[in-house]
Amino acid sequence: MIRKLFRNARITTPSDPGSPLSGKRQGEVHVFENGALLCKDGFIEGIGNEREVLSSRAADDVALEVDCHGLCMIPGFVDPHTHMCFAKRREEEFSLRLQGTDYLEILRRGGGILSSVRSVRRSSEEELFSVTRDHALSALRFGTTTLEIKSGYGLETEAELKMLRVIDRVGGETPLDIVPTFLGAHAVPEEYAAIPDDYVELLIRKMIPAISEQGIARFCDVFCERNAFSVQQSRRILMAARENGLGLKIHADEIYDLGGAGLAAELQVVSAEHLLAANEQNLRAMAKQGVMAVLLPGTAYSLRKPYAPARKMAELNVPLALATDCNPGSCYTESMPFIFGLAVLNMNLSVNEALVAATLNAAYSIQMAKTVGSLDVGKSADFLLLDGESPAVLAYHAGVSPVVEVYKRGERVA
């Protein structure tokens, strides 16, 4: 029963209304210029103006008082979409792509997702753990306190289970809350190239039940795209996952408007990701069903593509979340401050819209909003101190992380 008071902070935080924020409410935050946060055993007991927080407590109840020296306090970032469990970087492939080598040629030279599959299959669990933990700890230093990590570089039952065990272990051996997602439907593995429907059958009949039985994934995700999985295949996979008790996510309409966003609405999945090419009708359907759009501006940046139409989505009332998409191919970054800057400067989200997208809505997009994503009484005391006056510093200090202290459950962890 240790009570801690963090005082003299400029607090900006969403306040959780019990559902994601969207449309005109996307940027709804509370600001406490002379703010304080009181926590007990790692959970928030009081938040607001210092005087009000203090008046609710006798001074001798507080075991430890921390002066935040007027720094800006925000909730810890929630990064709800990463592929940071991988064995090897693909730096050379990046260089080839810069030189204009097209993706098919990169595949021919052994690059692309399938090269990550080969290296993950060959890696020991220990090697994979070491790389994944290092990425998670790097994300933590950039202020991410809750993190989703997908499997999907195994593409066979044992290798996928290996990845999910590694992801689970990262949760146990770092301060982060880790949310594991099964992405067996990331690509059709080489050995099924000629018989992709057989791989879909394998996913449905063997892999999903096996993953579900072991209880080591909370979500099932599908890469719905040309040369990956069709809308029809994606529907079958996601319905099987739902029957097996997994939450649903979908990589939708990243490159072509296949209708993935429409499927997301139809199945009322928790979140649909990328959405650069999604059509307006399907975005409206997502808004109606409350499906979160998880936007990945780092991927547009790294691939030199147009950004997702975030302003249009906000107008259509689609709730928005932000994520790094950290992966060894299309976007290698663990930095939510970098993503925040891109969202504000290149997707024209306001600072407060981006803040909600990177905290509360991100938490909703991985069903973690009950415990994290905002500084509300009862939630985990996960917060950051920024070297600045407001969250605007995350975009203002370009390319430089203003995160100076990171707290998880009231303890300083970076």
Place this chain on the structure above:
Amino acid sequence: MIRKLFRNARITTPSDPGSPLSGKRQGEVHVFENGALLCKDGFIEGIGNEREVLSSRAADDVALEVDCHGLCMIPGFVDPHTHMCFAKRREEEFSLRLQGTDYLEILRRGGGILSSVRSVRRSSEEELFSVTRDHALSALRFGTTTLEIKSGYGLETEAELKMLRVIDRVGGETPLDIVPTFLGAHAVPEEYAAIPDDYVELLIRKMIPAISEQGIARFCDVFCERNAFSVQQSRRILMAARENGLGLKIHADEIYDLGGAGLAAELQVVSAEHLLAANEQNLRAMAKQGVMAVLLPGTAYSLRKPYAPARKMAELNVPLALATDCNPGSCYTESMPFIFGLAVLNMNLSVNEALVAATLNAAYSIQMAKTVGSLDVGKSADFLLLDGESPAVLAYHAGVSPVVEVYKRGERVA
């Protein structure tokens, strides 16, 4: 006489031909996959493949051997254009700009360059030193080992001299080589708003001679732009500076095509900066006179403007350098890795072109190429170790600095 051998490095470096690289040569670098660097008293004695470097020396000549573990080695960054001597950030102004407030309104509310002038004039030398040193040390951690810093927030003789003394002191009290530039012609100060030509007279008759006499600036720079200084005023100021023995630089055609690039060619200045709006004829004239274009992609990023036409400049044979433009208004970043990423991904420079622009050409743009900017025998042993296989990692690891070790004159400094 301490000799050190850095071995087992993947070295990529320009080799200095005695002049800046441009056009087809802009990206000319040497790569040594099993590279070594030998230095004595902080200067490079040998560079190349490990076996060749070793064969030139008896083993017992080497006092210290450092294993670089296969990391990528490049020259320390040279950042040739910054305004990082300032007293206060302008985070609130950044937020106003994001919300669409126009620049005149920001000025009316006390923002813009003139707000930095007010705070610098009010600051003690000690306060100004502390802020500037912290920025310089931040730049150092991002791999900058040689750094230009401009005055220009004083706009009166004493305040400009105060800034230049601070900049000089940062050079003395940090490991960086600091190049001071006098930018009294940054803006017309408030007290001369109605009589701008009188300020030009003051610059020419009093400030430039006083700065020259004290010998604390190597260059004189002018902000040639509407609402700043006309081409004619800029010419007079720069010619006076030349008569007083200062090197010349010019902020040219950032917003409007006033002809600043043409003036740069006419006066054969060392470098012209920004150039987003420069016309082709003037760019050709710059190429003919060998005037360096210093590109500032962070500023385009932060202001949400189009990027300078770097590919076109390379085609026209204009030598290119890169800089942060670190300043509290239009671009607050000390990170050359971030600038490198923008140059590659948003201005379409190749990795090697960007490397030359951020090292050798940047050194030429501040007349420091005799001692820094490339890993050549006789130059200072200023180099970085990157967590990657090649300089491509500077763009590949988006928003994350891959600089793991920084060496200045053979000593580890970050």
